[in-house]
Amino acid sequence: MDPFKPELPKPPSQRWAFVLAGVGCTFLVLAVLFVGNLWGRTPVKAAIPLVDVKFLATTPWRQSYGDLVAAKEDLSDFDCYGCHEKNKPPPIRYDANQKIIIPKEHSDIVMGHGSHDRNNLCYNCHNEANLLTLQVRDGRELKFNESPALCGSCHGPTYRDWEAGAHGRTSGFWDTKAGPTKRLACVSCHNPHAPDIPTREPAPGPHSLHDAAHAEGAAPAKPSH
Amino acid sequence: MEANQPLTTPDKTSDKAMSRRSFLRGSVAFSGMAALAASLSPLRELKDFSSTEQFLQKYYKELTPDDMTKVLARITNDVERQYGVRPHVRDLRPMDGVEFVYCLNLTRCIGCRKCVHACVAENNQSRNPEIQYIRVLKLPHGSLDLEKAEHHYDTKQVPEKGFFYMPVQCQQCKNPPCVKVCPVNATWQEKDGITVIDYDWCIGCRYCEAACPYWARRFNFAKPEIPKERLNPEMAYLGNRPRKQGVMEKCHFCIQRTRAGKYPACLEVCPVGARKFGNILDPNSEVSYILREKRVFIQLKEEMGTSPRFFYYFDK
Numbered sequence: 001m002d003p004f005k006p007e008l009p010k011p012p013s014q015r016w017a018f019v020l021a022g023v024g025c026t027f028l029v030l031a032v033l034f035v036g037n038l039w040g041r042t043p044v045k046a047a048i049p050l051v052d053v054k055f056l057a058t059t060p061w062r063q064s065y066g067d068l069v070a071a072k073e074d075l076s077d078f079d080c081y082g083c084h085e086k087n088k089p090p091p092i093r094y095d096a097n098q099k100i101i102i103p104k105e106h107s108d109i110v111m112g113h114g115s116h117d118r119n120n121l122c123y124n125c126h127n128e129a130n131l132l133t134l135q136v137r138d139g140r141e142l143k144f145n146e147s148p149a150l151c152g153s154c155h156g157p158t159y160r161d162w163e164a165g166a167h168g169r170t171s172g173f174w175d176t177k178a179g180p181t182k183r184l185a186c187v188s189c190h191n192p193h194a195p196d197i198p199t200r201e202p203a204p205g206p207h208s209l210h211d212a213a214h215a216e217g218a219a220p221a222k223p224s225h
Numbered sequence: 226m227e228a229n230q231p232l233t234t235p236d237k238t239s240d241k242a243m244s245r246r247s248f249l250r251g252s253v254a255f256s257g258m259a260a261l262a263a264s265l266s267p268l269r270e271l272k273d274f275s276s277t278e279q280f281l282q283k284y285y286k287e288l289t290p291d292d293m294t295k296v297l298a299r300i301t302n303d304v305e306r307q308y309g310v311r312p313h314v315r316d317l318r319p320m321d322g323v324e325f326v327y328c329l330n331l332t333r334c335i336g337c338r339k340c341v342h343a344c345v346a347e348n349n350q351s352r353n354p355e356i357q358y359i360r361v362l363k364l365p366h367g368s369l370d371l372e373k374a375e376h377h378y379d380t381k382q383v384p385e386k387g388f389f390y391m392p393v394q395c396q397q398c399k400n401p402p403c404v405k406v407c408p409v410n411a412t413w414q415e416k417d418g419i420t421v422i423d424y425d426w427c428i429g430c431r432y433c434e435a436a437c438p439y440w441a442r443r444f445n446f447a448k449p450e451i452p453k454e455r456l457n458p459e460m461a462y463l464g465n466r467p468r469k470q471g472v473m474e475k476c477h478f479c480i481q482r483t484r485a486g487k488y489p490a491c492l493e494v495c496p497v498g499a500r501k502f503g504n505i506l507d508p509n510s511e512v513s514y515i516l517r518e519k520r521v522f523i524q525l526k527e528e529m530g531t532s533p534r535f536f537y538y539f540d541k
Binding site for chain 1: 245249250252253256257259262263320336339345346352353355357360376379381383483485486492496498503504510511514515519540
């Protein structure tokens with residue numbers, strides 16, 4: 001093009017060039033924004049509180065005497081004849097409503113066995129002749145770690161289920177060729193003095209940990225499903 | 226241009242060397258290329274983008290033992306790179322003469338949801354977004370109407386009077402609708418009764434999720450997040466190895482445990498012994514005893530014809 005030519009109205013191709021230059025600049029700006037990650041913000045994910053490890057524990061609810069023996073715990077509390085006299089069974093007292101009076105030395109015992117607490121005679125299970133053992137109605141004398149047979153003397157169907165592995169907790173190996181199956185005794189879950197399983201706190205429900213982390217003081221969002 | 230204009234040699238040092246037009250063309254082309262490159266920049270974030278090895282991996286059932294060794298090594302390295310924990314990944318095959326069955330005692334279940342969280346811990350489920358295989362439904366006594374079920378119950382203590390609790394997870398159907406709809410055969414039923422998913426073969430179409438009448442299947446909408454201190458390093462290929470974004474997952478009866486002879490994690494943690502698991506082909510197993518002796522069985526949504534291997538029963 002001759003620069004000394006008089007100015008003429010811009011030909012259409014030149015206008016297009018300006019449009020293209022504009023588009024090019026827009027591209028460049030967008031490129032800078034993209035590369036620098038300046039446009040928008042990556043959503044900040046709230047840290048999700050993990051479930052309390054107490055809900056992951058596989059240990060049984062209570063420790064039975066047998067567990068304490070196995071764990072080599074201090075068993076001095078279980079030495080009945082530290083306080084009681086031999087050959088002299090401790091007397092059992094009842095109040096006017098036929099409720100058993102728990103002596104203050106045994107105040108940790110809560111009685112609640114059978115409907116209306118009817119099974120409230122200590123010697124139904126404990127052996128009055130030897131407080132270190134248990135007795136079955138048929139005359140058998142059992143050690144404390146043999147208690148399932150005593151429970152089974154009244155709770156026949158449950159005992160049968162337990163023996164078959166259908167009642168109570170099982171853990172370890174289903175395939176006995178690969179390893180042992182571990183069974184728990186009745187008293188590992190049931191308190192023999194009050195065998196009803198107590199209520200307990202449930203683990204957090206679906207989305208509740210998530211909602212709590214996202215709410216940040218606001219009312220938790222209604223779960224979508 | 227006039228025809229008689231003399232041809233001039235272009236002077237490469239002067240300003241005229243580049244015409245306005247060619248400059249504009251050049252700059253537009255350059256910025257276009259830059260924009261294209263920039264638009265691909267999100268790919269930089271795909272650090273765990275499937276390796277060529279994974280991309281070229283064959284179908285699970287076509288893998289030779291040698292291929293499988295390589296695949297397991299690849300997974301081990303991937304997990305170690307991502308989580309800093311060296312896992313023990315195995316490919317456990319179904320055992321001969323074993324068909325798994327699950328029995329759940331509705332009389333005993335107290336709705337404590339421990340199974341839900343034990344499952345999450347065992348099977349490396351995403352904590353954020355939250356993925357859980359088990360839903361515990363709370364139902365009023367005297368009904369099995371799932372319309373009345375509530376799974377967001379938030380009471381201080383369980384069980385509540387007048388209600389029973391029914392945990393629902395994959396029912397490992399004998400006639401699984403999810404397997405039928407999978408367009409790429411990424412999910413199939415194994416001979417021990419477990420319906421498995423190959424996470425490397427799944428295309429994430431979610432047909433199986435729609436087909437399942439139990440809502441047992443979960444989709445990884447986002448990249449799963451697992452804190453590395455809670456990662457379970459004992460893994461199986463078809464089981465609990467970490468999943469990636471865009472694939473389905475579900476309960477697989479803890480393949481990494483049960484095919485090694487152990488009980489599933491949800492059973493181990495159940496505080497009341499409501500969950501029972503075993504080999505139905507062994508007449509002396511607990512599950513055989515339960516199906517033989519117990520009074521009531523429910524196969525959930527029996528009328529669907531799915532024939533679940535998950536049985537609900539009552540004690541009395």
